[in-house]
Amino acid sequence: MPTEAIPNERLQFHCMDLQVHQHTFAQDVADGLTAPRKWLPPKYFYDERGSRLYERICALPEYYPYRAELEILSTYAAEIHEEIGHLALVEFGSGSATKTRHLLSAYEWAGRPFRYCPVDISQEVLWDTAQRLLQEYSHVEIRAMHADFAGQPEVIQAFQLEKKAVAFLGSSLGNFTREESAEFLQRTAAMMGPEDVFLLGIDLKKSPAILLPAYDDAQGVTAAFNLNVLHRINRELGGRFHLQSFEHLALYNNEQGCIEMHLRSRQVQRVPIVKTEQVVSFDKDETIHTESSYKYSLDEVRDLGYQADLGLRRTWFDDRRYFLLALFRPR
Ligand code: AVI
Numbered sequence: 001m002p003t004e005a006i007p008n009e010r011l012q013f014h015c016m017d018l019q020v021h022q023h024t025f026a027q028d029v030a031d032g033l034t035a036p037r038k039w040l041p042p043k044y045f046y047d048e049r050g051s052r053l054y055e056r057i058c059a060l061p062e063y064y065p066y067r068a069e070l071e072i073l074s075t076y077a078a079e080i081h082e083e084i085g086h087l088a089l090v091e092f093g094s095g096s097a098t099k100t101r102h103l104l105s106a107y108e109w110a111g112r113p114f115r116y117c118p119v120d121i122s123q124e125v126l127w128d129t130a131q132r133l134l135q136e137y138s139h140v141e142i143r144a145m146h147a148d149f150a151g152q153p154e155v156i157q158a159f160q161l162e163k164k165a166v167a168f169l170g171s172s173l174g175n176f177t178r179e180e181s182a183e184f185l186q187r188t189a190a191m192m193g194p195e196d197v198f199l200l201g202i203d204l205k206k207s208p209a210i211l212l213p214a215y216d217d218a219q220g221v222t223a224a225f226n227l228n229v230l231h232r233i234n235r236e237l238g239g240r241f242h243l244q245s246f247e248h249l250a251l252y253n254n255e256q257g258c259i260e261m262h263l264r265s266r267q268v269q270r271v272p273i274v275k276t277e278q279v280v281s282f283d284k285d286e287t288i289h290t291e292s293s294y295k296y297s298l299d300e301v302r303d304l305g306y307q308a309d310l311g312l313r314r315t316w317f318d319d320r321r322y323f324l325l326a327l328f329r330p331r
Contacts, residue, residue, distance in 0.1 A: 008134070010134055010140065010141050010142060011130055011134060011141075011142045011143075011144070012142070012143045012144070013126075013127070013130065013144050013145075013146070014143070014144065014145040014146065014147070014158060015123065015146045024148070025044060025236060025237065026237055026275050026276050028040070028041055028044070029044075029233055029237060029239075029273065029276055030273075030276040030278060032288075033273075033276075033278070033280045033288070034278065034280075037289060038280075038282075038286070038287070038288040038289065039288060039289040039290070040229055040288055040289075040290050042175050042290060042291040042292075043121055043148065043150060044229050044232060045225060045226075045228060045229055045290075045291070046121050046122050047122070047228070047232050047236075048122065048124045048125070049228055049231070049232075050225060050228045050229070050232070051095065051096075051122045051124075051125045053221060053224055053225040053228060054095070054225060055095075055096060056221045057217070057221050057222055057225060058098075060214075060217045060219065060221060060222075061217075062213040062214050062216075062217045062218070063214045063217065063222075064210065064214055064320075064322055064323075065170075065171050065203045065214065065322070065323055066099075066170075068203075068318040068320065068322040068323035069099055069169060069170065069171070069201045069318070069323050069325065070098075070099050070102075071318040071319065072201075072316045072317065072318050072323060072325045073099050073100070073102040073103060073169075073325070074102045075316075076316045076325070077102040077103050077105060077106040078106050078109075079316075080103060080106070080199070080316070080325070080327070081103060081106035081107060081110070083197075083313075083314055083327060084165045084197055084199070084327075086107065086110060086112065086114060087163050087164055087165040087195075087196070087197065088114070088115035088116075088117060088159075088161045088163065088164045088165070089103070089104075089107070089114070089115070089116050089117065089164070089165050089167060090117040090119065090156050090159060090161070090164050090165070090166045090167065091116070091117070091118050091119065091166075091167045091168075091169065092119050092149050092153070092156075092166070092167070092168045092172070093119070093120060093121070093149070093168065093169070093170060093172045094118030094119060094120045094126065094129065095120060095122070095125055095129070095170070096125055096128075096129050097118060097129050097133065099169060099170070099201075100116075100118075100167070100169065101133075101136075103167075104116060104133065104137060104140065105137075107137075107139070107140070108137045108138070108139050108140070110139075111139070112139060113139050113140075113141060114139055114140060114141070115140075115141050115142075115143065115161070116133065116140050116141070116142050116143075117142070117143045117144070117145065117156070117159050117161070117164075118130070118142070118144050118145070119144075119145045119147055119149050119155065119156060120144075120145075120146065120147075121146070121147070121148050121149075122146075123146040126144050126145075126146055127144070129144075130142050130144045143159055145158065145159070150176070150180075150184070153184055153187045153188045153191070154187065154191065156191065157191060162193075163193060163195050163196055164192075164196050165196065165197045165198075165199060166188060166192065166196065166197070166198050166199070167198075167199040167200075167201075168188075168198075168199070168200055168201070169199070169200075169201035169325075170201055171201060171202050171203040171293070171323070173185075173200060173202060173294075174202060174203055174258075174293045174294045174295065174296070175291060175292065175293055175294075176294070177292065177294070178294060181294070181304060182304060182307050182308070185198075185304055185305065185307070185308040185310065186307065186308040186309075188308070189308040189309055189310050189328075189330065192310075192330055193330075194330055196329075196330065197313075197327055197328065197329055198305075198310055198327070198328040198329075199325065199326070199327050199328075200301070200324075200325070200326045200327075200328065201323065201324070201325050201326075202296050202301060202323070202324050202326065203293070203295050203296070203322070203323055203324075204295060204296060204297065204298070204321065204322060204323060204324055205257060205295040205296065205297050206295065206322060208252040208254075210322075211252055211259055211295070212250060212251075212252060212259070214259075215250035215259045215261060215293065216248070216250040220248075222248065222250070222261075223247070223248035226248045226261050226263060226290055226291075227243050227246060227248065227263065229263075229290060230243055230246060230263065231243060233273060236275075237273050237274065237275040237276060238273060238274025238275050239271065239272075239273040239274075240271055240272045240273070241271050242269075244266075245265065245266050245267055245269055246263045246264060246265055246266065246288075247263070247264050247266055248261070248262075248263065248264075249261070249262040249263070249264045249287060250262075253292075256292070256294070257294060257295050257296075258292045258293055258294040258295060259291075259292070259293040259295070260289060260291070260292050260293075261289075261290050261291040261292075261293075262287035262288060262289050262290060263287060263288045263290055264285055264286070264287045265282035265283065265284060265285065265286050265287070266284070267282075267284050268282065268283055268284050269281075269282050270282075296324075298315070298324065301324060301326050305326070305328045306331075308328075309330060309331050310328035310329065310330060310331060311328060311329055311330070311331040312326055312327075312328055313327050313328060313329050314326070314327040315327070
């Protein structure tokens with residue numbers, strides 16, 4: 001992985017090769033839209049516009065996961081920091097680090113230098129966030145990494161940390177299938193030393209009456225977020241999607257225990273995509289499956305850790321017990 005060093009003694013910025021990233025997007029679109037059941041990987045939501053739309057989702061009254069996790073982090077930051085013990089903090093999918101700030105403040109209040117290593121797929125958001133954190137925290141040293149970490153958690157080895165706390169917050173693990181989650185945790189655990197910790201923020205199972213509005217809000221922000229992936233195909237791959245010809249659909253899959261988001265074609269249509277040299281045909285009401293958001297029980301979370309040889313050591317919940325922050329240590 002090529003590394004670009006920015007001349008600031010408290011910041012190192014590692015960048016992935018964008019050409020490789022671009023190729024993967026074209027390949028994934030070509031594959032997903034020719035599959036018998038059309039689908040697109042949710043990671044492509046997060047270009048600059050998508051990341052901003054996701055921030056707006058987090059501010060929606062219906063989208064409780066963000067505020068529930070924020071409540072946990074703001075209430076228990078000092079306790080969590082005490083449990084972690086000032087280890088370098090690596091964060092997968094750091095985004096704008098708004099919630100993590102509570103934890104970073106606990107590090108800062110300790111009055112000693114600390115290391116924060118955010119890893120994110122959106123380079124712009126990562127860069128802006130790093131700049132802001134450097135201004136806000138005088139004790140922080142940042143090593144940021146622009147990477148598609150989902151299929152390769154091993155990218156964090158480039159940080160060469162002796163001891164670390166690895167955080168995966170925001171219920172982002174919920175966007176992996178259950179098999180992918182188990183594998184991700186196992187591969188992450190394999191990089192952990194005996195004193196390292198893993199901190200997981202995950203959304204808990206609850207009534208579809210609460211879940212569904214969270215993924216189909218009244219203002220249509222989630223719909224715009226979902227449709228943004230077509231917008232991105234148009235912009236980056238020469239797609240000819242008419243966004244008005246598709247509608248956002250959110251449903252709860254009871255058997256799998258997950259919310260599914262789809263884009264449903266309002267009509268029979270054919271859509272050319274220049275860069276992938278394909279013309280994609282849609283029936284009326286045919287959908288592209290764009291995201292699954294798995295919900296977990298406490299036992300499922302414990303079991304996920306167990307499969308990765310991690311023991312569940314501490315749990316923190318919000319007042320309504322909608323969300324869980326779980327701390328694991330190697331068993
Ligand atoms: C990032 N991820 C945890 C969000 C979720 O809740 O699954 C993405 C999202 N999709 C629609 N709204 C939010």
